[in-house]
Amino acid sequence: MSFVFNEAEFKKESEEFYSTYPADVSEIEKELNQRYKKEKVSAMVQKKWTYEAIAQKCKVKIFRYCPFYSEVITGRDRNSVAGAFPPIPGLGCWALRTHYPVKEFDDWRKPYVERNLLFAEMMTDHSHHYADVERVLYCGFEKIRKEIAEMQVESTDEREFKDSMLAACDAAITLGYKFSEEADRMLQTENDDSVREQLIRIRDTAGKVPRLPAKTFYEALTSVWFTRELCTAMEGSGFAVMGHYDRILYPYYRKDIEEQRITKEEAQNLIDCMMLITEARWKHNENTSGTNASVVIGGCDREGNIIYNEVTEMILNSFEKYEVSSPKLQVRISSKHPDKYKKHVALIAKLGRNCLSILNDDVLIEAHHRAGKKIEDCRMYLAGGCQEPVLSNECNSRAFMYLNLPLLLDAMLFPKELDFWSKENLRMSRVDTAQNFEQFYESVVYNTAQFLAMCAVHYYRFEQIWSEINPMPLYSATMKSCIEKKTEITKGGAVYNSTSFSLIGIGTFIDSLYAIKKTVFEDRKYTLEHLKEMIKADFQGFEADRQYLMNKLPKYGQTDAGVDKLAKQVFHDLAKHSSGMPNPRGGYYEASLFAFFFYDFVKENTWATPDGRHAGQRISRGCNPGETSENIDAATLMNSLRSIDMAEYPGCGVTYLEMPVSQTDTDVALFEYILSAFVHCGGSALDFNVVDKDKLIKAKENPDQYRNLVVRVCGYSAPFISLSEELQDEIIQRALRNG
Structure with missing residues (x-):
């Protein structure tokens, strides 16, 4: 047959x-x-x-x-292969609907969400399992x-x-x-x-x-x-991770080939069909994001043996053949993987499929091992949704609350106008009394840690509600540990139980801290009060000063020794203080740096920042430099990761790489170099967005002619013509800026 x-x-x-x-x-x-x-x-x-x-x-x-x-x-809705919170139509969400909304959660989050300090739609993760x-x-x-x-x-x-x-x-x-x-x-x-x-x-x-x-x-x-x-x-709930397909399917394929039950051609046809099922189901429009569905390839097995086989090649062949935005292809790669594998992955990147994420085994396996997990289990990690890592015997809760770091810094500079402290009776360390930058920075770290700890205390209660409103016995039945423990998955039945807050805007945060360090404490160009005056005025009447802050001071990602030293410290301190807090499932918080598109959502109420960024402008994405930083090419972006220990982030830290190049004229060797540099420089996760800027402009003008043009928005991929005009313009501007 x-x-x-x-x-x-x-x-x-x-x-x-x-x-x-x-x-x-x-x-x-x-x-x-x-x-x-x-x-x-x-x-x-x-x-x-x-x-x-x-x-x-x-x-x-x-x-x-x-x-x-x-x-x-x-x-179910047609677009229901992603998360299901707030509860969507369908019998699967019936129990959840009878208990929704949860007033306690809505009352707590409302003042933070309204002012864009937090993006917090879910009490816990309902998408990335x-x-x-x-x-x-x-x-x-x-x-x-x-x-x-x-x-x-x-x-x-x-x-x-x-x-x-x-x-x-x-x-x-x-x-x-x-x-x-x-x-x-x-x-x-x-x-x-x-x-x-x-x-x-x-x-x-x-x-x-x-x-x-x-x-x-x-x-x-x-x-x-x-x-x-x-x-x-x-x-x-959403089960974003389809599975580690090439590892688990290869023995069946090999046996069928040996016993002449299947040909390679038929196996490729089966893989092709499988890779297009979620794409056929989903209907993209400007009000939807991505499916969250992700297939994992490469990596290694429990013993550390490299996975690269004929099924790997067939899956890559499918992505080479079809321009799809779903499922996302999560490519696990390491310094040990063969060049042939890297070359094929590089070709997928060059073709501008833009549903490709690269996950660095050399970093992520170590990151989970440092978090106290057995090395054999760490080697079996998967990823789904945007890039959220999860072990095969783990129940994770990731990408459900995002903290706006630049606005939190502004709240420290303007505690009365941006009062996020008194509601929780938090005692903020005053930054305006610092005698030097070291004291200023210590206060910033203390306040950030205090705010994260406060959030973790509240979410401890909110996660406990999970089992009361939507237990998942079917999910639990697939986990042997749940049966052995006689404990349901949302109560801690998995072997590992992790939680992560996603920190957004770290590039803008670093640039703002460095601007304060240089102009206030080192060069004495401004007093802190004068800098605050400019920020509060959104730099109206201070354009020359804004240009100085924007263009004369080094920025994160531009390979400046002073900024790099500060960036290393900031990454370390944020990882330290967003990790280790207990959750009610017997696990702990793990550091995570990612964006989805909330870096865009929160911009409206984010005040101007000390780096010269105007109020309302976008903040940085994932591990990336600020959105307005100049002279950031692929090489400098990779190099900026060298001094940072990304193994402190088990929830992963994502680098977003815009490649505004012609997909016909660019040599695939360029993408091979980028992959090797990313692994060598110690990156965690890498998203490609390979776009032809002229084609983007034409697609906006003549959408019917470019229905298959897929772009990477941030954590998700989508047909360019399905996006809102604002997002289309942003992607075009990214291409123009990086070109």
């Missing part, structure tokens, strides 16, 4: 189907609401009811031109169910947890049978021989996989995809 991927027909069929979403499941939800009104059970029992209702009452959809099955019609698809792949839900059934429980909570996990496994098995029955029904009227072949394959497979362990390459792909999609549909 063979498969040839028909991209055009698959996309056409997907568009026709998903354009009808969300499906009406109001009658099922009405029954659940009536039952809940009568019984008032725990959220754990609500999830059990949800699984049972989905398995018994929801229809399934099989696409004629896709050999994979996973679409359960639960009332990884269900252990390998466990399902090797065991199957039937064996997992048997393990759960043997659990000895002693309390009501444990009994409810056990019963809910059993219901989750039963739902997965039942839905498999439903897909088999639906394929058999479709066969009664199907006349296309190639489609019939795939329907027969689905009919004969769906009753076995993922109920039983996968045995073939096709079954393995199906099991991994089905498990991830089922969690997304049934848990009311």
